Amino acid sequence: MKKLYYIILFFVCIHTYAQKDSTKVQQVSQLQLRSPKVQYNPLSPSKAAFYSAILPGAGQIYNNRYWWQLPLIYGGMATSIYFFIDNSNEYDRFRTAFRQRSAGLQDEFTLADGTQIISTAGLESAQRQLRQNRDLSLLTTVLIYVLQIVEASVTAHLIQFDDSDDLSLSPTAIPSRDAYDASPKVGLTLKYTF
Template sequence: MTRRRLKYQILTALLLCFLQAAGIVVYGQNRPRAALRRSHELQADTTHKTLSPQQQVLKADTLDALAKATADSIANENKKKMLELTASPDIKQEKDPTDSLSRELKRKQWVPNPTKATWLALVIPGGGQIYNRKYWKLPIVYGGFAGCAYALTWNGKMYKDYQAAYVDAVNEKWDSSSITDLLPPGYIDRVSHSQITETLRKRKDTYRRWRDLSIFAFIGVYLISVVDAYVDAELSNFDIGPDLSMKVEPTLINNQTGGYYNPATLKDKSVGVQCSFRF
C-alpha cells in the first residue's frame, strides 16, 4: 500500500509540474509583450545608474515601442498560423481531361434552323438538303425529279401523237402520217376503221392519264423534299440513346383456350416473333 501510494504521489507531482510548465509556455506565448517588458525592465535597472534622466526616458519609450511592435508581430504570426490550421483546405477541382477529337466534334457540330431549311427547300429543289448538309440525299431528290420529268415528257409526247392520229381518224384522213407512223404496216387494211378509231382514242386517254400522274408525281417529289428538309432540321438534336430501342426476337405463343395447360402436348404451342419497344 505504501509503495502504491508513493507511486501515486510521484505521478501527481510530475503531472502538476507538467501542467505548470505548460501554463508557463502558454502564458509566454500569449503574453510576449509582458515578458519582453520584464526583460527590458531588468536591463533598464542595470543601466539605469549610468544614464541621464532624459536618456532613460527616451530609451524607455524606444524599448516600449520595440516591445509593442515585436509583440504585435508575434501575435499576428500566431493568428495567421492558427487560421491556417483551422481553415478548411482549398481543394481545387481538376478539370476532366477531354479528348481533342471530341472537342473538335462538338465545335463542328451543325445545328440547322428548320424554318430556313424549309424556305430553301421551297425556293430551290434540294436546297434544304444542302443546307442541312445531307448531301447523300441529293441524288435521291434529283433522281426523283429527273424520273418524273422524263415520264412527263414521254407521256406528253405520246399523248400529242395519239391525239393528232385520233383527230385524223375521226376526219377520215387514213393516209396521214400521224396514223401510219403509229400503226403497223397493213394494219389499216386488216382492221375496220371504227376499231382503229376506238384504239387510238383509248391510247390517247391512257397517255393523258399517265401524263397527269407524272405531274402529280413531280409535285409529290417536290413536297417530299420540303418535308424531309424540315423534319431533318427539326430532329437534328433528337437524342437517340440506348434507352430508345426496338427489340425483335422469336417467342413461343400459347394457343390454348381451356382452363389448363398440358406441357406434354405441342399442339398448344406455336412459334412467333415478339417485338418490344423501350422508351
C-alpha cells in the same frame, strides 16, 4: 411465360449495358472537357424548308446531308419529268391521229391503201392510257418536290435533337410490398434521365 422471361432478360441486358456505358462516360468526362451542346435554332427547320421550296435539294445542302439525298431527289424528279414529257408527246401524237381520222383525213396510223394499223378504238384507248401516265408522272414530280421540302424540315429538327450520353434509360424491377398477397407480381418502370 417465355415471352415475359425474354422481355425481362432484354431489359436486364439494357440496364447492364447502360451501367457500363455510364461508367465510361464518367471516366471520359473526368479526363477531358465535355464538348459544348449544340444551340437550338428554332428558325433552322423553316430555313431548310424555304431553301428546298426555292431550289429542290437546297435544304439538304443547308443541313449538310446532301451526299446521298441530292442524287435521289434530282434522279427522281428528272425521271418523272422525262416520263411526263414523253407521255405528253405520245398523247399529242395519238390525239392528232384521232382528230385526223375523225375528219376523214389520212393519219400516220393509216397506210396509203387505207389499211388501219391501229383502229379508232385503239387510238382512243391509247389516248386514255397516255393521259393517265402523263398525269401520274406530274403527280410523282409534285410528290417528290413536297417530300424533299418535308424531309429538309424534319432533318433540320432532328439535327438539333440532343443525343448525347446524358440521356439514358434505366429499367428497374421493384418487388411487391403487399404483405397480404404472396403471389408474385411483375411490373416495369422506365426512368428517363436528362
